[in-house]
Amino acid sequence: MKKILVISGKGGTGKTVLTASFAAIAKKKIMVDCDVDAANLYLLLNPRIRKTEAFMGGNEAEINQERCIKCGKCISICRFEAIRAVYKPGNGGIESIVIDPLSCEGCGACVYGCPVGAIDLEEKESGKWFISDTSYGTFVFAKLGIAAENSGRLVSKIKEEADKLGKKEKADYIIIDGPPGIGCPVISSLSGVDIALVVTEPTLSGMSDMDRVIKVAEHFGIETKAVINKYDINTENSKKIEKICGEKGIEVAGRIPFSEKVPKSVVEGIPYVEFSKDEVSERINEIWEVISKGG
Amino acid sequence: MVITVASGKGGTGKTLVSTSLALSLGGDLHFLDCDVEEPNGYIFLKPEINKTEKIYLPKPKIDIGKCTFCGKCSSACVYNAIAVIKPSEEKKVRGSVLFFYELCHSCGACSLACPEKAIYEEPAEKGETETGIAKGISTFVQGRLKPGEANPVPVVKAVKKNVKEDSLNVIDASPGTSCPVVQAVKGVDFCILVTEPTPFGLNDLTLAVEMNKKLGIPMGVIINRSDIGDRKVEKYCKKENIPVLLSIPFKREIAVAYSKGIPMVESFPEYSEKFKKIYKKICSIVKKGPER
Numbered sequence A: 001m002k003k004i005l006v007i008s009g010k011g012g013t014g015k016t017v018l019t020a021s022f023a024a025i026a027k028k029k030i031m032v033d034c035d036v037d038a039a040n041l042y043l044l045l046n047p048r049i050r051k052t053e054a055f056m057g058g059n060e061a062e063i064n065q066e067r068c069i070k071c072g073k074c075i076s077i078c079r080f081e082a083i084r085a086v087y088k089p090g091n092g093g094i095e096s097i098v099i100d101p102l103s104c105e106g107c108g109a110c111v112y113g114c115p116v117g118a119i120d121l122e123e124k125e126s127g128k129w130f131i132s133d134t135s136y137g138t139f140v141f142a143k144l145g146i147a148a149e150n151s152g153r154l155v156s157k158i159k160e161e162a163d164k165l166g167k168k169e170k171a172d173y174i175i176i177d178g179p180p181g182i183g184c185p186v187i188s189s190l191s192g193v194d195i196a197l198v199v200t201e202p203t204l205s206g207m208s209d210m211d212r213v214i215k216v217a218e219h220f221g222i223e224t225k226a227v228i229n230k231y232d233i234n235t236e237n238s239k240k241i242e243k244i245c246g247e248k249g250i251e252v253a254g255r256i257p258f259s260e261k262v263p264k265s266v267v268e269g270i271p272y273v274e275f276s277k278d279e280v281s282e283r284i285n286e287i288w289e290v291i292s293k294g295g
Numbered sequence B: 001m002v003i004t005v006a007s008g009k010g011g012t013g014k015t016l017v018s019t020s021l022a023l024s025l026g027g028d029l030h031f032l033d034c035d036v037e038e039p040n041g042y043i044f045l046k047p048e049i050n051k052t053e054k055i056y057l058p059k060p061k062i063d064i065g066k067c068t069f070c071g072k073c074s075s076a077c078v079y080n081a082i083a084v085i086k087p088s089e090e091k092k093v094r095g096s097v098l099f100f101y102e103l104c105h106s107c108g109a110c111s112l113a114c115p116e117k118a119i120y121e122e123p124a125e126k127g128e129t130e131t132g133i134a135k136g137i138s139t140f141v142q143g144r145l146k147p148g149e150a151n152p153v154p155v156v157k158a159v160k161k162n163v164k165e166d167s168l169n170v171i172d173a174s175p176g177t178s179c180p181v182v183q184a185v186k187g188v189d190f191c192i193l194v195t196e197p198t199p200f201g202l203n204d205l206t207l208a209v210e211m212n213k214k215l216g217i218p219m220g221v222i223i224n225r226s227d228i229g230d231r232k233v234e235k236y237c238k239k240e241n242i243p244v245l246l247s248i249p250f251k252r253e254i255a256v257a258y259s260k261g262i263p264m265v266e267s268f269p270e271y272s273e274k275f276k277k278i279y280k281k282i283c284s285i286v287k288k289g290p291e292r
Helices: A015-025 A073-077 A109-113 A151-168 A184-190 A204-219 A235-248 A261-268 A279-292 B014-025 B041-045 B072-076 B109-113 B153-160 B179-185 B199-215 B232-240 B252-259 B270-286
Strands: A002-007 A029-033 A048-055 A058-063 A083-087 A094-099 A119-124 A127-134 A137-144 A173-177 A195-200 A224-229 A251-256 B002-006 B029-033 B048-062 B082-085 B096-099 B119-133 B139-145 B168-172 B190-195 B219-224 B244-248
Touching: A002 A015, A002 A184, A002 A279, A015 A029, A015 A173, A015 A195, A015 A261, A015 A279, A029 A151, A058 A094, A073 A083, A073 A109, A109 A119, A109 B109, A127 A151, A137 A151, A151 A173, A151 A184, A184 A204, A195 A204, A195 A279, A204 A224, A204 A235, A204 B041, A204 B252, A224 A235, A224 A279, A235 A251, A251 A279, A261 B199, B002 B014, B002 B179, B014 B029, B014 B041, B014 B168, B014 B190, B014 B219, B014 B270, B029 B041, B029 B153, B041 B139, B048 B096, B048 B153, B072 B082, B072 B109, B109 B119, B119 B153, B139 B153, B153 B179, B179 B199, B190 B199, B190 B270, B199 B219, B199 B232, B219 B232, B219 B270, B244 B270
Parallel strands: A002 A173, A002 A195, A029 A137, A029 A173, A195 A224, A224 A251, B002 B168, B002 B190, B029 B139, B029 B168, B190 B219, B219 B244
Antiparallel strands: A048 A127, A058 A119, A083 A094, A127 A137, B048 B119, B082 B096, B119 B139
16 A cells, blocks of 8 residues: 655645646545644545544633632743633732633643642543545545634544555555644644655745755655646756756656646546646546556 | 735635635735645745745653653643653663654643653744745745644744734635634634535535634625536525625636636736726725825
8 A cells, every 4th residue: 555645835726736637547546634623635536525524633621710729839830821821800819710712722731730630621522533435445534623722633633534444345445635834733744654745836935935845745754756737837946956956866856837727626626637638637547557556 | 915815615716716806906915825735825825935944843751760650641641742651670671751742732732741841842834934025916925834733823823913003905715714714814814705606515615604703803704616506605695684795607718727827817807907996896895005
């Protein structure tokens, strides 16, 4: 079972359009959307939900106001500036100690630091994940709660589920749509994959971001290949990307030309290779050939 | 006055908007790039960096001589970043405590939970902030998360410390709606959401709008490449009563200029007036802001 992750560093370079097309091309596969923060792949795969599960991903500290002696020790312990004192009007001292739920990381340091045991951690639901059926096969995805923490753990969770389903279904591939950036959900997405496909574009931003995400993949020892999307927007920069990849020993798996038909396929909610048979879909097919080999 | 430019979906044109807004307003203006995973504002504003500050967070270490292998640190760690291996003479195993630093959030719970005070902390580098000057604005600040580090929030916080409340600040946020974006948006006066008229753009705009509502931040929308998809974003904004501040039709020339790192207001100067108008509108919504 070969695990293929599509990432980019920069957002909006075409990860999801590419992943949905791979889903339509590949045989015997499971799809996963690891962009749990802003999941989009479901918009192209039209899933029918088979199973919904709550993700208990985070904690929130709660102060028992009756037990609290208002010593303020928790305020100095908290490294996330999530605890503050509310003062009585005038100069009457501390009225109460309160937690800001949006700043609280649920780490529990305050629980251990409180001298009277007045703080507890409450587990809270921070998202949902789904197993679904699509006309392309089984698809696992998730939705992190608004402004919720722990996207990395939700990513690990759905990858684990996809692994189990892949083994059960004897899948040849797990095709993973990754999140933008280089932080915790990207690191969780990279863990245990066989190949990371970096989708970049020939803009200075795309190049700068590709460089950073490749560093992260290298840091974790993951084999990387690249795709240059909209390569004809700036052919000079595209050549530079090829040169940079060559120097790093990264194979450029393909170049996709700019096409105004791509957003139209998204509006229609159809994977591009099924939406149109043209140069763009040919290139995507060739890229799949390159990255699906071996493993 | 602090304005954050966010988006939900990546690649919709946050940096295009934030840099052009900053250059259109100019003068005493602080540009803060809070997309610390992938900062790109520097490409367009071409700052001269004159100060770099490393960001350190405490990293737990074990004084193995004091450790009794009780395992309390491991059960206290909600991030599963600590494993305690108990010593066993039978199996000839020496006791040890392992820290998985990629998972560590530097919260300090382990050292508080340790009854033997066997855990101490050392500073570890998480990233850096760079401060400088750029043509047309007064200060430029950006954060860079060190590649391989998981948590961008401390770096975003460090950049945001440079906000000058009594003058004008433009913040560029990262895509999405989770921790680093919340950090970049929290407490600001106004949030501009940049989107595109596709189901992807609308889906992620909806998430970003929900985030702003939760944080209580007034907002407006800019629709980039406004003619590439459908009209559902406009309908949604109307229904939600969110002002559409600007629509930017697709032009290949804008994409080409962007690819070269040329700010939009340089290649299309007519947008400068449009951004000034947007700023006036924002001032009237939040009832504050220095004159421009």
